[in-house]
Amino acid sequence: MDFSFTPEQEMLRDSLGKLLAQTYAFDQRQALLKADAPRSEPIWQALAEMGLLALPFAEGEGGLGGQPSDLVACGMVMGRHIFAEPWLGAIILGGKALALGGDRAQTLLTDVLAGSAHVALAHEERHGIGAVAQMATTLTLDDGTLRLSGEKKLVLGGADATAMIVSGRAGDKLTLVRVDPAAPGVTVTGYRMIDGRRAATVRFDAVVLAPDAVLRDDAEAALNAVIDDALLTLSAEAVGAMSALLEMTGAYAATRKQFGVPIGSFQAMAHRLADMKIAWAKAQALLLYTTALIEAGKATPRDVALLKAQMGRLGRSVGESAVQVHGGIGMTDELAVGHYLKRLLCIEAMLGSTDYHLRRVGAR
Numbered sequence: 001m002d003f004s005f006t007p008e009q010e011m012l013r014d015s016l017g018k019l020l021a022q023t024y025a026f027d028q029r030q031a032l033l034k035a036d037a038p039r040s041e042p043i044w045q046a047l048a049e050m051g052l053l054a055l056p057f058a059e060g061e062g063g064l065g066g067q068p069s070d071l072v073a074c075g076m077v078m079g080r081h082i083f084a085e086p087w088l089g090a091i092i093l094g095g096k097a098l099a100l101g102g103d104r105a106q107t108l109l110t111d112v113l114a115g116s117a118h119v120a121l122a123h124e125e126r127h128g129i130g131a132v133a134q135m136a137t138t139l140t141l142d143d144g145t146l147r148l149s150g151e152k153k154l155v156l157g158g159a160d161a162t163a164m165i166v167s168g169r170a171g172d173k174l175t176l177v178r179v180d181p182a183a184p185g186v187t188v189t190g191y192r193m194i195d196g197r198r199a200a201t202v203r204f205d206a207v208v209l210a211p212d213a214v215l216r217d218d219a220e221a222a223l224n225a226v227i228d229d230a231l232l233t234l235s236a237e238a239v240g241a242m243s244a245l246l247e248m249t250g251a252y253a254a255t256r257k258q259f260g261v262p263i264g265s266f267q268a269m270a271h272r273l274a275d276m277k278i279a280w281a282k283a284q285a286l287l288l289y290t291t292a293l294i295e296a297g298k299a300t301p302r303d304v305a306l307l308k309a310q311m312g313r314l315g316r317s318v319g320e321s322a323v324q325v326h327g328g329i330g331m332t333d334e335l336a337v338g339h340y341l342k343r344l345l346c347i348e349a350m351l352g353s354t355d356y357h358l359r360r361v362g363a364r
Contacts, residue, residue, distance in 0.1 A: 009069065009073040029082065033084060039118075043085055044085060052091075061106070062106075062113050068229065068232055071233045072233070077240060079239060080243060082241060082339055086157045089120060089121070089199075090112070094112075094165060097119075097226050098215070105215055118161050119165060120156060122152035122166045122167070123152065123223070124152060124351065132172065133172070135168070137149065137152065137168045138168055138169050139168040146214070147209065148204045150204050155202050157198055161181055164202065166179050170217070185205040186203070187202070188200050189203075193346050194346060195339065231304055234347050234351065235283075241315070242319075242344070245276070246322075248322070286307055306361050308351070309357035312348035315347060323338060
């Protein structure tokens with residue numbers, strides 16, 4: 001297996017890294033979050049011009065036919081900059097779920113790829129991303145009228161979406177439907193997560209759907225593939241964030257002095273830094289190995305679950321160690337270290353917690 005990026009992927013990483021270095025320094029990121037806008041339009045349009053909005057989609061859908069390793073290449077760079085734009089929610093999750101509708105979704109998908117529309121996937125419930133039998137959101141046909149009822153948690157970008165792609169249980173099958181957030185019976189409660197990104201809880205009270213609202217019947221396998229792409233991208237973000245934390249913590253330990261010597265010279269501190277580097281190396285190796293398995297067509301659901309579980313454990317370990325090395329200042333808003341930890345904690349909780357994915361590993 002080849003664990004290196006292609007020259008084209010290296011060029012993409014370099015271009016994205018330069019864009020974010022110029023426009024997404026820590027102070028600039030904080031200013032964008034305080035602006036309380038769903039996204040930075042100049043940066044979003046720059047991503048569209050670079051082809052990142054079209055990257056994950058097939059050429060027949062108007063995309064660039066990107067591979068999982070392309071998502072990893074970009075995700076690692078975004079993780080280093082704790083990128084807060086809704087690329088994961090609006091493109092990897094919402095856009096890819098929309099594309100499952102085929103021709104019925106093409107008009108809206110074209111707007112998504114152009115950066116003029118924002119879609120959100122409403123899928124997680126109290127059971128995380130469990131089996132269809134555990135899904136509480138239901139689709140029922142009553143006197144010829146299709147109705148949607150239930151509640152979805154952690155809908156990334158849900159309060160800002162042009163349209164929502166909602167998963168519901170129709171009998172024993174998972175069905176994807178397109179829902180207007182402004183429709184009667186839809187209640188959207190928006191909030192910010194601890195890392196500053198926007199999400200929502202969405203409730204559907206017997207929402208009446210148009211006949212053409214159904215995007216895909218029996219969509220469980222196809223939606224699981226979309227979620228696997230998102231889990232891979234999240235894992236890449238985690239590795240990128242860990243690498244940034246490792247660098248800034250090492251630099252801090254080499255310059256911060258106590259008793260006239262750098263704190264990095266203390267044995268206990270040196271061991272902690274070594275543990276951080278080992279954790280990051282394990283995370284990166286597992287990420288690249290799993291990516292290679294996926295592209296070779298040899299990955300199983302257990303492999304993806306193991307990746308997500310390990311990213312949660314290793315990311316938390318690296319983040320907490322970085323804060324401890326920095327001391328109390330590590331959790332202040334003025335220093336980036338605490339914001340990286342918050343992002344890693346969000347990654348651990350999203351699309352199934354560490355414990356949830358460990359149970360998936362043990363069940364297979």
